[in-house]
Amino acid sequence: MTVDDHALPPVGVTTEVGRLRTVLLHRPGPELTRLTPRNNDRLLFDGIPWVSRAQEEHDAFAEALRSRDVEVLYLADLLEETLGSDEARELAIGSAMESLHLGESLRAYLSAMLFDMAPDDLALSLCAGLRNDEVRHPSPGLVSSLLADDDFLIDPLPNLLFTRDSSVWVRDHVTITSLAMPARSRETQLTELVYRHHPRFAAVQRLHGWDREYVEGGDVLLLAPGVVAVGVGERTTPAGVEGLARQLMSGGIATTVLAVPITQDRATMHLDTVCTMVDVDTVVMYPNIADGLRALTVTTESPAGTPATELELRVTRAEPFLHAAAAAMGIDELKVIDTGLDPTTAEREQWDDGNNTLALAPRLAVAYERNTQTNRRLEEAGIEVVRIAGSELGSGRGGPRCMSCPVLRDEV
Ligand SMILES: NC(=[NH2+])NCCC[C@H](N)C(=O)O
Numbered sequence: 236m237t238v239d240d241h242a243l244p245p246v247g248v249t250t251e252v253g254r255l256r257t258v259l260l261h262r263p264g265p266e267l268t269r270l271t272p273r274n275n276d277r278l279l280f281d282g283i284p285w286v287s288r289a290q291e292e293h294d295a296f297a298e299a300l301r302s303r304d305v306e307v308l309y310l311a312d313l314l315e316e317t318l319g320s321d322e323a324r325e326l327a328i329g330s331a332m333e334s335l336h337l338g339e340s341l342r343a344y345l346s347a348m349l350f351d352m353a354p355d356d357l358a359l360s361l362c363a364g365l366r367n368d369e370v371r372h373p374s375p376g377l378v379s380s381l382l383a384d385d386d387f388l389i390d391p392l393p394n395l396l397f398t399r400d401s402s403v404w405v406r407d408h409v410t411i412t413s414l415a416m417p418a419r420s421r422e423t424q425l426t427e428l429v430y431r432h433h434p435r436f437a438a439v440q441r442l443h444g445w446d447r448e449y450v451e452g453g454d455v456l457l458l459a460p461g462v463v464a465v466g467v468g469e470r471t472t473p474a475g476v477e478g479l480a481r482q483l484m485s486g487g488i489a490t491t492v493l494a495v496p497i498t499q500d501r502a503t504m505h506l507d508t509v510c511t512m513v514d515v516d517t518v519v520m521y522p523n524i525a526d527g528l529r530a531l532t533v534t535t536e537s538p539a540g541t542p543a544t545e546l547e548l549r550v551t552r553a554e555p556f557l558h559a560a561a562a563a564m565g566i567d568e569l570k571v572i573d574t575g576l577d578p579t580t581a582e583r584e585q586w587d588d589g590n591n592t593l594a595l596a597p598r599l600a601v602a603y604e605r606n607t608q609t610n611r612r613l614e615e616a617g618i619e620v621v622r623i624a625g626s627e628l629g630s631g632r633g634g635p636r637c638m639s640c641p642v643l644r645d646e647v
Pocket residue numbers: 278279280394397399400416419452453454504505507508631632633634636637
């Protein structure tokens with residue numbers, strides 16, 4: 236099949252705040268029903284969400300975007316469409332069957348069973364997982380007899396909800412990230428599959444990959460065209476930021492990468508849990524860290540086109556993040572909206588993703604309604620806030636930015 240590139244919908248993102256045109260979301264589905272008090276920590280949820288309410292909240296989020304002319308793509312739809320191809324189906328099943336828990340007989344049986352499934356059922360099994368007692372093996376072998384009924388043969392992926400983390404668009408390239416926590420590592424096998432095999436993305440160039448150094452999308456902030464900040468902490472590793480910087484610079488997609496160390500802590504797992512952009516020169520930032528955040532600036536003298544591994548990188552000493560960012564962006568000052576909150580309120584609202592806003596355009600951002608004080612301060616600073624409910628969605632520790640992967644934004 237040859238693809239006419241011109242017929243494909245446009246893609247590309249150069250900043251955090253250009254008018255949002257197309258976004259990738261994942262409507263929470265049956266994978267959330269897999270969460271129990273015994274597995275929620277391992278699966279990176281802080282509670283057990285009420286699933287139907289989480290879906291209502293998510294539908295309202297999607298509707299808030301659509302009503303502002305944003306095209307909403309759903310990961311499950313793209314995955315199902317992708318799995319129509321035998322090649323994609325084989326790859327998807329092959330990588331889901333790599334788990335060492337399975338053993339040869341069960342692996343062979345399951346692979347055949349999955350291959351016979353219709354694309355929608357297969358997509359469901361890959362996302363919601365498969366339990367031992369859900370497989371009707373006519374003569375259960377050693378492994379399925381020894382495993383408990385409720386052991387997962389394919390682990391569920393409740394964090395698919397946070398589409399921000401599993402891919403990042405930088406200009407017209409898509410970065411397939413590599414997720415650090417075992418509970419999430421399969422997610423990027425699925426995003427890579429979609430970007431590789433779905434006809435909509437047939438002309439798109441991919442960077443990085445699910446099997447490379449850890450880089451998570453929540454750590455990546457497109458400060459300005461060609462200037463990318465990358466948080467380094469619990470998720471993205473030092474080697475991850477170097478790997479990404481090399482590819483962005485080799486491809487001529489970025490000229491400067493700021494590596495931003497963040498505390499290795501659940502509350503600050505990604506840079507976007509403490510800092511997001513709401514205008515071309517303005518961020519909202521968790522006040523308890525605003526002064527302490529630092530950055531190393533990475534640039535290169537090697538010309539674009541130099542192979543990523545051969546690029547000579549120049550790295551500065553760590554300096555205050557706000558200075559480094561402004562210098563890299565070529566502006567006098569990167570403004571911080573001072574939410575002015577007392578440390579306890581700030582800590583509570585940061586935990587509930589108060590700083591995790593999704594810009595729909597300069598000075599227009601989606602935020603969880605529960606963070607009343609942060610939102611009031613944003614409005615006082617002239618930011619229009621689109622409030623959404625997130626009492627259930629937030630139990631996975633992610634806000635509007637985490638739950639969205641922008642695919643197309645206007646340039647600013
Ligand atoms: N970009 C983000 N801040 N994503 C939040 C991800 C939350 C998810 N439960 C995790 O722990 O991985």
